[in-house]
Amino acid sequence: MSGPTHETPAIAVNGLECRYGHAVVLSGVSFAVRRGEIFFVIGGSGCGKSTLLRNLIGLHEPAAGTVKFFGESLADAGDARRRELLQTFGVLYQGGALWSSLTLRENVALPLEEYTPLTAAERDELVALKLAQVGLTGYGDHYPAELSGGMRKRAGLARALALDPDIVFFDEPSAGLDPLTSRSLDELIRQLRDTLGTTCVVVSHELASIFALADRVLMLDRTAKGVIAEGNPHELAKDGADGRVRAFLTRGENQP
Amino acid sequence: MSAPSVIAPVPHVEARLEGDCLHIVLGGRWRIMQRRPTWADVVEKALMGGNGAPRRVRFVFAEEMEGWDSALVLFVGEALRWCRGHDAFCDLSAVPEAVRRMADQLTGAADQADAMPPAPALNILAFVGYAATDIWNKARDIAAFVGECALGAVNTARAPGKFRWRDCIDEMQQCGAMALPIVGLISFLVGVTLAYTGAIVLRQYGGDIYLADLIGLAMVREMGAVMTAVVLAGRTGAAFAATLGNMRASEEIDALTTFGIRPVDFLVLPRVVALGLMTPLLALYANALGIIGGMAISYSLLHISPSAYWNEMLQIVTLRSVNVGLIKATAFGLIVGLAGCLRGLEAERSAAGVGRAATSAVVTALLLLIIADAFFAVAFNALNW
Ligand SMILES: Nc1ncnc2c1ncn2[C@@H]1O[C@H](COP(=O)(O)OP(=O)(O)OP(=O)(O)O)[C@@H](O)[C@H]1O
Ligand SMILES: [Mg+2]
Numbered sequence: 001m002s003g004p005t006h007e008t009p010a011i012a013v014n015g016l017e018c019r020y021g022h023a024v025v026l027s028g029v030s031f032a033v034r035r036g037e038i039f040f041v042i043g044g045s046g047c048g049k050s051t052l053l054r055n056l057i058g059l060h061e062p063a064a065g066t067v068k069f070f071g072e073s074l075a076d077a078g079d080a081r082r083r084e085l086l087q088t089f090g091v092l093y094q095g096g097a098l099w100s101s102l103t104l105r106e107n108v109a110l111p112l113e114e115y116t117p118l119t120a121a122e123r124d125e126l127v128a129l130k131l132a133q134v135g136l137t138g139y140g141d142h143y144p145a146e147l148s149g150g151m152r153k154r155a156g157l158a159r160a161l162a163l164d165p166d167i168v169f170f171d172e173p174s175a176g177l178d179p180l181t182s183r184s185l186d187e188l189i190r191q192l193r194d195t196l197g198t199t200c201v202v203v204s205h206e207l208a209s210i211f212a213l214a215d216r217v218l219m220l221d222r223t224a225k226g227v228i229a230e231g232n233p234h235e236l237a238k239d240g241a242d243g244r245v246r247a248f249l250t251r252g253e254n255q256p
Numbered sequence: 257m258s259a260p261s262v263i264a265p266v267p268h269v270e271a272r273l274e275g276d277c278l279h280i281v282l283g284g285r286w287r288i289m290q291r292r293p294t295w296a297d298v299v300e301k302a303l304m305g306g307n308g309a310p311r312r313v314r315f316v317f318a319e320e321m322e323g324w325d326s327a328l329v330l331f332v333g334e335a336l337r338w339c340r341g342h343d344a345f346c347d348l349s350a351v352p353e354a355v356r357r358m359a360d361q362l363t364g365a366a367d368q369a370d371a372m373p374p375a376p377a378l379n380i381l382a383f384v385g386y387a388a389t390d391i392w393n394k395a396r397d398i399a400a401f402v403g404e405c406a407l408g409a410v411n412t413a414r415a416p417g418k419f420r421w422r423d424c425i426d427e428m429q430q431c432g433a434m435a436l437p438i439v440g441l442i443s444f445l446v447g448v449t450l451a452y453t454g455a456i457v458l459r460q461y462g463g464d465i466y467l468a469d470l471i472g473l474a475m476v477r478e479m480g481a482v483m484t485a486v487v488l489a490g491r492t493g494a495a496f497a498a499t500l501g502n503m504r505a506s507e508e509i510d511a512l513t514t515f516g517i518r519p520v521d522f523l524v525l526p527r528v529v530a531l532g533l534m535t536p537l538l539a540l541y542a543n544a545l546g547i548i549g550g551m552a553i554s555y556s557l558l559h560i561s562p563s564a565y566w567n568e569m570l571q572i573v574t575l576r577s578v579n580v581g582l583i584k585a586t587a588f589g590l591i592v593g594l595a596g597c598l599r600g601l602e603a604e605r606s607a608a609g610v611g612r613a614a615t616s617a618v619v620t621a622l623l624l625l626i627i628a629d630a631f632f633a634v635a636f637n638a639l640n641w
């Protein structure tokens with residue numbers, strides 16, 4: 001087998017099927033996310049976006065099909081290799097998913113302690129930087145329970161970025177944030193891509209974010225149980241063939 | 257085949273001192289997961305010649321610079337700090353703007369973090385004071401909670417249709433029927449233990465037959481109710497606390513409150529009623545199995561026939577003794593249920609908080625059980641029951 005070239009997509013999904021027990025939520029999902037791309041997964045409520053995300057990051061074993069990160073599949077990797085692969089991506093969970101028994105500082109520092117050769121002083125510095133980047137300077141000693149929902153989400157982002165992963169998954173990053181914070185989060189995502197070349201996969205409903213950020217979108221549908229469109233959001237909104245896609249991207253308002 | 261972050265060229269730095277200018281040439285791939293050169297080492301090596309500290313530090317990106325992340329930011333941050341300390345000018349024009357900004361932010365953020373005032377230390381007087389008000393508040397909370405439950409019970413008695421019978425029956429199934437095996441096993445073994453212990457003494461006086469009285473009375477008046485309550489405290493009280501604590505953490509209790517539904521009516525009463533009804537039944541069952549356990553040992557060890565054992569036992573174990581046990585069991589059940597629900601409702605909103613609530617529910621229940629038991633001993637003695 002040849003090593004990964006620069007053409008190997010960051011994520012390659014082939015014929016993925018997601019199920020809960022016998023209920024098929026998604027089937028025949030295939031797409032690829034290029035390196036350094038900002039890729040949105042969109043679709044109506046309950047169409048399986050979170051399910052797709054959980055299948056991608058290995059929290060659920062796909063019922064069929066493959067998911068490859070830089071040409072390698074989590075499912076086929078041995079235990080040690082799987083741990084290494086897991087470090088190539090970070091996940092921002094919908095509710096932040098901070099560890100409630102640790103302070104914010106400790107939450108962000110834990111992956112650094114586990115996986116990097118940094119000294120304690122360097123770690124503290126870096127944690128302070130990450131917290132500053134998400135606008136949480138001065139909250140390092142707070143416990144998650146003492147924060148608002150939006151702050152928890154931002155802290156979750158700081159933690160997801162702790163190891164400067166190659167790929168970051170965002171589950172509804174702007175849900176529960178005020179418009180300004182939500183915009184600064186968008187800005188942060190863009191910076192992440194522009195500076196570090198991070199590949200970003202975002203599950204979102206926020207039309208403003210979709211149009212401002214997305215290089216490409218993947219649209220899922222509940223009745224089709226799969227992908228109904230893929231492409232640049234501006235093009236899809238203008239002359240996408242599918243009425244459902246246009247309706248979603250224009251909030252059902254009639255096109256001129 | 258490999259993901260890029262794993263096998264990758266290592267970061268490297270080349271430092272050259274030209275006149276008073278230190279050239280830093282950065283190359284390779286800088287990843288936070290890998291070891292990186294530190295600024296201190298680089299400078300030490302470059303200045304080994306000993307021709308004085310540089311006035312300027314100039315960063316250059318080599319051709320083969322492949323990628324960077326926070327590792328480079330940390331390195332540049334160290335450089336910035338060193339330059340500030342040594343009064344040198346740091347020329348970062350060749351470094352990407354993002355690295356410059358983050359390195360600035362890094363040194364700034366660390367300074368700000370240092371500026372945070374430490375939490376004031378408590379002196380002993382303040383500590384004792386806080387502890388005392390804490391105890392007072394806790395006692396008040398318990399009283400308020402019991403009062404609220406009593407009010408809820410009165411309301412429910414007035415409008416029994418509103419009571420959550422389905423929840424109550426579910427809980428009865430959980431804390432009653434499902435507890436039969438463990439309660440049965442434990443009380444059987446208590447009967448066995450009592451028999452062995454009693455036999456040591458009674459044999460010496462030839463009073464073997466009185467073993468039946470000893471075991472019967474001990475089980476019916478005391479052990480049946482206490483052992484059942486202890487099992488339920490660990491099994492059901494902790495479960496109540498964990499369930500309600502989790503509901504509180506996920507704001508389910510707040511949602512009830514804002515709909516004007518009192519959590520006590522909706523969540524606590526069905527559970528406490530279920531325990532209040534099931535504990536005496538379980539205690540009866542525990543009595544029976546304890547007596548059977550004692551009977552088995554008396555037969556095998558002392559050759560007392562079961563019918564002799566039964567007849568002897570009925571000499572002293574009356575319906576009144578059974579009632580004493582059942583009254584206690586009911587009270588214990590209520591205590592376990594109330595302690596579990598109270599601790600659950602006041603749990604901290606976090607995973608650790610739920611754990612602490614479950615622990616404290618069991619501890620509270622056991623403590624109150626023993627206190628109540630002592631109280632009953634005195635009371636029934638006074639009543640001459
Ligand atoms: N644990 C589960 N067990 C069974 N079915 C589930 C489970 N989780 C989700 N589902 C079903 O899978 C489908 C997709 O759910 P999913 O959470 O992925 O939707 P979503 O696209 O993320 O929606 P939203 O935008 O509202 O978050 C839904 O129909 C849901 O009922
Ligand atoms: Mg979802």
